[in-house]
Amino acid sequence: MYSVSRICERDVEDVMTFMKRTFFIDEPLYKGVGYCNSASDDTPDLDEFCRAALPGVSLMAKNEEGSIVATLICGISPIVNPTDFLSALKNCKCPKYKKVIQMMILREVIMEIWNIYPNEKQVFEIKMASTDAKWRNKGIMNQLMKEAENAAKELNIRVLRIETSSAYSAKSAERHGYKCVFSRAYTEFMLDGKPLILPEPPHTKDNVYVKELY
Ligand SMILES: CC(C)(COP(=O)(O)OP(=O)(O)OC[C@H]1O[C@@H](n2cnc3c(N)ncnc32)[C@H](O)[C@@H]1OP(=O)(O)O)[C@@H](O)C(=O)NCCC(=O)NCCS
Known part of the structure; x- marks a missing residue:
């Protein structure tokens, strides 16, 4: 059993630890780049990115003991350049993290999502999804995706967006009726003649999904 609630300011440290x-x-x-191998690794870049996204309009699931078992980190972002990846790249000192940002820049530049929805100013962005390994494949992400849609409706935001690096989050987006607006195999994201990152199967494709609520 688990219960779903909004992430508030007081939850930020627990969410960061999770x-x-x-x-x-x-x-x-x-x-794929081996960025973080244990909870004690030093990860200042991703710490900063994650912290900056919190609490936002994010959701979490807690078990009966009150421990976090899943999160859906969401935010309201401008449709054009929702994340300033170029500044992140400029400030980044970790080569592994740099590769992930380069990958995201390649995706944004190729996709130009703002041309797909030129009249939209804002998007409800699902930025990060994570479920505790012991609680995976039990429908929690699906439940949080449903709650995210309700939150977007309450805020009167018409378009939701999720980038899915995981085959499982892609499945969740499809189950909720999201339309795939970008899909490319990781083998096709090349830099200096080599694929940038090759995640383990089944996570072979980078997808971006969008849902229009009305
Ligand atoms: C991606 C992730 C958040 C999914 O969370 P979850 O709570 O396990 O997801 P759900 O149980 O709601 O399942 C979502 C879909 O994926 C499928 N799925 C989940 N785990 C699966 C597995 N191990 N094998 C096959 N399918 C799986 C489910 O069947 C479901 O598909 P359906 O809606 O068509 O039935 C979780 O795997 C995770 O935390 N991964 C590590 C972090 C990550 O990759 N985040 C996403 C980056 S975009």
């Missing part, structure tokens, strides 16, 4: 032992290690791109 993200560090789950998402930072297991997310396919970060895992």
Whole structure:
């Protein structure tokens, strides 16, 4: 059993601890570059990125003991350049983290999502999804995605967006009726003649999904 609630300012440190032992290690791109191997690794770049996104309009699931078992970190972002990756790249000192940012820049430049929805100013962005390894494949992300949609409706935001580096978050987006607006195999993201990052199967494709609520 678990319960879902909004992440508030007072939850930020617990969420950071949870993200560090789950998402930072297991997310396919970060895992692909070996960015973080244990919760005690030094990860200032991703710490900063994650912290800056919190609490936002984010959601978490807690078990009966009150421990966090899943998160969906969300924010309201401008449709054009939702994240300032160029500044992040300029300030980044870690070569592994740099590769992940380069990957995201390649995706944004190729996709130009703002041309797909030129009349939209804002998007409800699902930035990070993470479930504790013991609680995976039990429908928690699906439940949090449903709650995110309700939050977007309450805020009167018409378009939701999620980038899925994981085959499982892609499945969740599809289950909720999101439309795939970008899909490319990781083998096709090249820099200096080599694929930038090759995550482990089944996470072979980088996808961006969008859902229009009305
Ligand atoms: C991606 C992640 C958040 C999914 O969370 P979850 O709570 O396990 O997801 P759910 O149980 O709601 O499952 C979502 C979908 O993925 C499928 N799925 C999840 N784990 C799976 C597995 N191990 N094998 C096959 N399918 C799986 C489910 O069947 C479901 O598909 P459906 O909606 O078509 O039935 C989780 O795997 C995770 O934390 N991964 C590490 C961090 C990460 O990769 N984050 C996402 C980056 S975009």
